[in-house]
Amino acid sequence: MASIENLQKIASQIRRDIIRMVHAVSSGHPGGSLGCTDFFTCLFFEIMEHNSDFSMDGVGEDLFFLSNGHISPVYYSTLARAGYFPVEELATFRKINSRLQGHPATHEHLPGIRIASGSLGQGLSVACGAALTKKLNGDDKIVYSLHGDGELQEGQNWEAFMFAAHHKIDNVIATVDYNGQQIDGSTDDVMGLGNLSDKLSAFGWHVMEMDGHDMQNILDTMAAAKSQTGKGKPIVILMKTDMGKGVDYMEGTHEWHGKAPNDELKDKALAQLEETLGDY
DSSP, X not given: OOOHHHHHHHHHHHHHHHHHHHHHHTOSOHHHHHHTHHHHHHIIIIIOOOOSSOOTTOTTSOEEEESSGGGHHHHXXXXXXXXXXXXXXXXXXXXXXXSSOSSOOGGGTOTTOOSOOOSTTXXXXXXXXXXXXXXXXXXXXXXXXXXXXXXXXXXXXXXXXXXXHHTTOTTEEEEEEEOSEETTEEHHHHHOOOOHHHHHHHTTOEEEEEETTOHHHHHHHHHXXXXXXXXXXXXXXXXXXXXXXXXXXXXXXXXXXXXXXXXXXXXXXXXXSOOOSOOO
């Protein structure tokens, strides 16, 4: 079992990777990526049973689907640091002919990527399909997914919420990045989500909440969620995060949802993040 200290060191390096990746090409989405770093670190380095010797069928292992694909920097860095492909390849992010496109794409055949997720609102549908496949095949592993809170303004999510509850897809654990921010402002201003916990409970899901920046709370909550699988209800976790976490001038604002720092701000961000595993 990885120690909290070790997980925090990995997360710090992933945050450095994110800043350097988006800065190098003056494009990308650092805000949500930084906010979800602790979750990705816990998921891939402690929680999931997965294999970096990647195969698309995913038989006999836990699966992960990133629905809010614009936070690809944190996904790519996590996969590289977990051994799916060389860390040095992070330097090709968003460049011509790179496997690391701005939004994950399957035609690039990048290990770890199971779906293209540039268009929001589709990930839960895919996760439900994968989870049903595992149930039909007698595969007892779990399907995990991540979604943005603003993404829930897409109607397809709610069809999938209904579908999962109706079909008792109880081997899926969906997590919502509940940071209250989206590209045009706060979710309350753009389209208020209301009481998500009550809504999702009414849709027949087992609803949990967690602090997305407390490693121990993430580990404990995810373990508790796993203990609820197989009980007839799909599981959703509302994960409270701060967009831009770890970089003081990015925290808590939508302004860094999809904007890269300039040279000066890149250096300011990196000064706040310890290099622990070596920069690429």
